[in-house]
Amino acid sequence: MKYRRVKPWLVAGGCLLMSACSLAANLNYRALLVGVSGYPGLDAKLQLEGPRNDVTRMRGVLLQRGVPAQNIAVLADGVPGAELPTRANILGQLDRLASTAKPNDYIVLHMAGHGSQQPVSPGSPFARDEPDGLFEIFLPRDVGAWQNLPGGKGGAVQNAIFDHEIRAAVDRMTATGAFVWGIFDSCHSATLVRSAGGSEEVRMRQVSPQDLGVPATAMDRATPRAPAGTVATAATAVAPSSGAGSVAANRGGSAFFYAAQTSEPTPEMRLPAGHPKRTSHGLFSFVMMQALEGGAGMSYRQLSQYVLTRYGGMNETRVTPLFSGTALDSAVMGQDAATVRQWKLTDAKELTVGAGALADLEEGAVLAILPTPISGLSEAIGYVQVSRAELATARIEPVDYAGIPKKTDTELKVGTVGRLVQQAMKFSLSVGVDLQQCTRPCAFDAPLTRLRNAKPGEGVAGAQVQWVAPGQAADVRLTAIGDRLWLMPPTLGGQQACTLRPMALKAACDDQMERSLVSITLGSLASPGNAAQTIGRALHAASRAANLMRIASALASSPTNGQVKTSVAITSKGGRRTAYVAGQVPRLEDGDKLLVTLENTGRVSVDVTALYLDSRYGITAMFPRGLGASNRLESAASDSFELEIHDDTLGLERLAVIAVEAEKQSERADFSYLAQPSLPSETVTRGGNEADGNALFRDAGFAEYATRGGRPAAVSARTGMQVFSWQVVR
Template sequence: MSPVARRSMATREAWLSWLLLLALACLAPRAFATQRALLVGVSELVNQPQSLWLQAPRNDVALMRDALLRQGFGAGDITTLADGVSGAALPESQAIHDALSRLLAQSRSGDFVLLYFSGHGTRWRDATKRYQEPDGLAENFLARDVRGAVGVDSALAGGVRDVDFDAWVQAFLARGVFVWSVFDTCAATSMTRNAGAAVPAVAEGPADDEVRWRGLRAGQLRAAPAAVPPAAPAAPPVAERVARARYVAFFASESHQITPELRLPRQGRNARPQGLLTWAVAGALERRPATWRELFDGVLALYPPVIDELAQRFPTRELPSPVAEGNLDAPLFANSAGAVSTLPAWRAQRSGDSLVLQAGLVDGLQPQQELRINATLEDGTVRSAPARVPQVDSDGARLPVPAALRELSGGALWSASPLAAPAAFALRVRGNERGLPQRLSLDYPASVLALGAGDTAAADVRWTDLGAAGQRIEVLSGALGAGTQLLADVAAARRRIETLARLKWWNQLLAMSQASASPIEGFEAVFEVWRGDRLLRSEPAQRAAAGQLLPLREGERAALQVRNASGASVDMVVVGIDGQGGLRPVYPDDPGETNRFERGTREAPAAKRFELPWLEAPGGRLLVLATAASPYTTPRLFGAAPLEAALPEVRVRGQLAPDKARQTYAAMVRWTGEGPSAR
C-alpha cells in the first residue's frame, strides 16, 4: 500500500474513531442514567402496643420490588428498609434519613428515583411549618421506633414529617432527578377533630379475613420513658426550589382519610395481606402503561370492587380515594419533563353499548366534537377508534361505543381524547402575512386561530409586527379588556396572545359554570383589603361591587380568603392576570402540586388566605373556580391553571364525591375603567 493510501486510511480511521466517541458522548446521559428505588415498609411499631401494628407493609415492599424488577430495575439499585423481610435493614427514623442521604449522593442528573413508603401515618398541629395546611394539621409517617412525644421542634420522635419529605424531594429535583413518590399510608383518623372522640379500631373483621386501617392519632402513641429523651430528627438537605416538572406522587387517600390493608386479591388462592394502593399499582403495571396518567387510571380501575365490598362491611366508614399529583403525562420511568401528549385523556366507563365520559362542558368538551376512543386490554394492547360525542352535559357526556370496539371484553380500560381544541373557544387573531408568533404554548381547551386576509370573521385581537419599533397588540373585544399595547419583541407578543387566549376560555368557563351549576354549600371565597394587620373591607368574591374594594390606596394590599366547610374536598384553581397582562398562579402556585383544597366541616373549616400583591392596577383580574370533588376521577383544573410554557398540563385526581349533583363555585374580580367589577 502506498504512503498516500496509508495516510488516507489512517485519516478515515481517525474520523471514524472521532465520530464513534462523539456518538458515545451523545448517548452517555441516557446510557448511564440509573433507575433506583427506596422501599420502606413499617409493620411493627416496637415502642407501641401490638394492637397498633400492621401486617401488610412487609408484603407491600416485596410486591413492589418484584414489580420493579419486571420493569427493568436492577436488583442492586433497590434499597429495602422493612421489618420481617430477609436482608432488609430495619425501618427506623434515622435509618430512613440515612438511606435517603445515600440515595441522594448516588443520584445524578438524568436518573430516576422511586421513594416508596408503606405503614401508619398520623397528624397534629405543627405551628413551626412554613406552609400551614388549610385544616391546620401536619402529616407524619411513623417509623418503626416512633414514640408519642412531640419535641421542641414539634417533631414526633420516630416520625418523618411532611416538610422533611418535601425537602428530600426538592433535593432530588434540584439535581435533575425524576422523582416518583408513593405513600401507601393515610394521614390519620382525623375525620373527627375532637380530641375526646372515640378512636376507631385499627383491626376489624374475622381473623381469617381481617381488615386493618392505616392511620393513628398522635394521642394513641405511647411516649418514651422520662429517662429516654426523644432523639432530634435528622435535618434533610436544603436545596434550591425548582418547578416540579420531573415529579409524580401517588397517595393512598386524601389527608383526612384512612386506607385499608386486607387479603388481596379477593378470593385469590394465594391472597395475603396487602396495602390496597400497593396491590393496585402492581396490578396496573401489568398493563404496560405508557404514562403516569395511564398507570393511575389502571390503579383507579382496580379500586371499585374492593371499595364496594368494604362499604358493605363497614357502612359507617369513609373509604379512601387515591390522589395523584405532578406531571402525569410524562413517559413512565423516564427522566423527561415533556408530555407524551398535551391533549387531555378523559377516563370513561362502559355501560352496555354506551360509554360514559368523566368530562363535560366545563372541561372544554363540546357537542359533536371529534374524539379518539382508546381501550386498553389486560395484556396492555391498545385498540382505538374515532367517534363523535352527540350530547354533552356540564360535567359529563355519553356516546355509543364505536362499532369497531364493541366486541372487546369487560376487562378493557376506556379513555377518550379530543383530536383538537374546540374552535368555538379559540382566540381569533388578525396578523400580518407572517402569521402568528412561533411556539405558542397553550393548554387545552384554550387555542389561537389566525384570520387570513379574506376571512370576514370578527377578530378578538389584531397583532402588528412593527419591526425594530416593537410589536403592537390591539385587543378588540371588550370582554378581554379592549385597548392597545406596544411590546418590545415577538416573545412578549407571544406571551400576551397566550394570556388573552386563556382569558377568552376563562370567560366562557365562568359563564357556563354560573349558568349550569349549583353553589357549593359551605364553601366561600372572600376578597379582602388589608392595611398591615388590620382588615379594612371585604366582600364575597361573587359580589365584590365596583368601586367599593378597589382601587387600592397607598399602604393597602389585596388578599383572598378561602373557607371550605362543605364536608367534602374541592378541586380549586385560583389564577390571576396582573395589570401588565402577565399570568399569576395563586392556587396551586407550583404546577407539580395538587389543586385539591382540603375537606372541612362547619365545626372545623379548612381555610387559607392568599396574598395578591400584584392585583394593584387596572387590567388585573382574579379568577376563582372550584367544584365539589369526585371519587376515582380526575379532579378538574378546568384548563384554567397558568402552567409554565415548557410544561404539559398537570392534572390531579382522586377526591370524594358528594351525594348530590356536581356543585361549582365561580367568580372573577376584575378592574374595569376606574374601578373593579365582579362577575
C-alpha cells in the first residue's frame, strides 16, 4: 500500500494545528466506536463509567488526525448525540460497514465494555473455532440472563454478541479490500483471577458467566470438549476465519488489538493516575490513545510494543494485551511521517499550551518556543517548562535551557509555537494499603504505620514512595490476607478468586499466586522495626523495577532503538524453534531457551545492556557477560547470549535492552549494576534482615533522570530501550 505524505504543519479536516496530519490521502477513513457503560439488566456492581469516555476521546483522536466527523459512528450511552449500544444497533452498524466497504476504505472498530464467555452449544457450526469449548461474547447495553434452549440443546445469554458474529462482519469488510483496525477493550473471560474491589478507582471489564446465570454444569460440560493441550487466546475473538475463504477475507489487511487474553480481566480506572481531575477510562484504550495523540509515526507492531512497555511502567503484570492481524508491520492509519509534538501558545490569565496530562505532557517537560510551526530548533526564541499540567492544558514558565537565557512572558509572544524537546518522567511509587482481611489483631498495623510516618529518606531507602488514601489507585497495593501481606499489582483485588470454572484450576491459581507475587509473614518474635525493614526492602525493589520500565516507555520511540537490531529465537525444551514476534507475549515453560542476538546496524558504536526482569522484581544482567566484560558493539558488529527459562518465578516477565550511542573517548555505558535478586516470600523473625549496603549505589543508576530539585528530567536522545515480554507458565 502506498501513502502520500501530508506536511505536518497543514490542517486537514478536523486535524488540530501542529499535529501530524499524515493520513493517506487516497484512503476513505470510517469508524464505528462502541462504548457500553450502563447495563440495566445487570447488577449495580457491574456498571461501568469508562467506555463512554473511551469512545469520546477516540472520536477526538480521529478528528485530530483528519477523519471526517460524518464518517464516525458512535454508539454509546451517556454521550450526547449518540445512539444506544444495543445488540441491534451494534450489529446494524457492523452490517452497514460491511455492506458498503470498498477497496480504499480504512475502517476503525473500537468496542469498549464488558466481555464474558458462554458454553458452545452442542452441534454449533462454530464449535471448531472455539478450542476451549467456550464462546467469547461482548455484552451490549440490552444484554440479559442465560436462557435454556428447548430440547436440551444448551442455552444462550440473551442479546449477547458472539465472537463469530463480529468475525463474520470483519471478514466481509476485508474481503472487499478494505483495511480493518479492530480495538477491543473488554474482557473475554475471568477464569484465573478476578478483582475483589481492592480499589474504588479500579474495576474490571468482566462479567463472569455466573453473573449472567450460566449454570456451572454447562460450563463444566464445555471444558472437556477442548482438545488436550490447547491454549486459547483472545485472537479467536474476531480474527478472520481460518477456512478456505480466508485468503480472500484477508486481502484488505487487518490489525487487531485486544485488551486481554481470554483468561484475563481488563481494568478500567481513573486516569491519568494521580491527577486531581482524572476520569475513568479503560487502561488499554487510554495507553493506546496517548500513543496516538503524540509520538513518532509507527507501525501497528511498534504501537503494540509501546502499549506493553507502558503497562510495565505502571507495574501492570496481571493483564496481557494481545495483538494480531495480517498487516501489523504497516503504518498506523497510514501515518508514515514523524509526528511533531507542538502546540500553539495561549495567554488568558497565564501562559499555557493546548495539551496536558491526557497527551502525556507532564510537569517538568521542556518545550522550545518557535516563531512558526515549521521553524527549526535553531530558531528557538527561548524555552519553557511545564509547571502545572491539567487534563487538556498545561501552564508553562520560561526557563534557562540549551544556552538560551530565560525569557519573560511578554518576550514569548502568544501565537508562537511550543515544541516538546524534553519529556518528563515520574520516579515515584504510589502505595496503597488494604488490611481489611488481616487476621485481628493485625500484626502489620505497627510496621506500616512506622513506614508511613517515617521522615523523608528514612522510610523506604532509595525510593520516592507516595502513600495513597484507601480506595485510590496505586502502583502497588499492600494487601493482608489472613497473616500474610501481599504485594499486589494495581488491578488485582484483595483476594484471589481461584474458585471459578473449572474447579481443577484452583491449585494452579494458588501456585501462580505463590510464584508470581511477593508475600511477607511475621513470626511471633518479629518486631515492628524488623517488619518495617523487610516491607521497605520489598517496596524498594518494586520501585526500581517499575522505574526501569518507566524509562523504557519514555524511550519507546527513540532513534537509537532502530540502530540496534534485537532478534529473539525461542527453543522449546522439546527442541522446536520459533522466532519471537514483537508485540506478542508467548507462553514459555521451564526448560525453554531464548537465543538473543544483538546487532549494531548503525554507523556509530553503541553500548548495550540487557536486563532480565522477573515477576518478583528481580533484575538480572544478561549482557554484558560478567563483571568488566565489554558491552560496546562497533558498527556492523553483533553478539548473542542464551537465556534459559525456569519456573521458580511465574507470570509476566521481560527482557529490557538498553542501547546508548557511544561518544568518543567516553567510558562504556553499562547498566549491569541495576541488578537485584528476586524477592522471596519471607517470614520475619527476631533477627530481621540486614540493610542492603549497595542499594544507594545502585539507585544512582537513575540519577541521570532526576534533577537536584527533585523534578524529573528527560533521557538523552542518544539512549534507546526495547522491551520483550513473555508469560512463564507451568
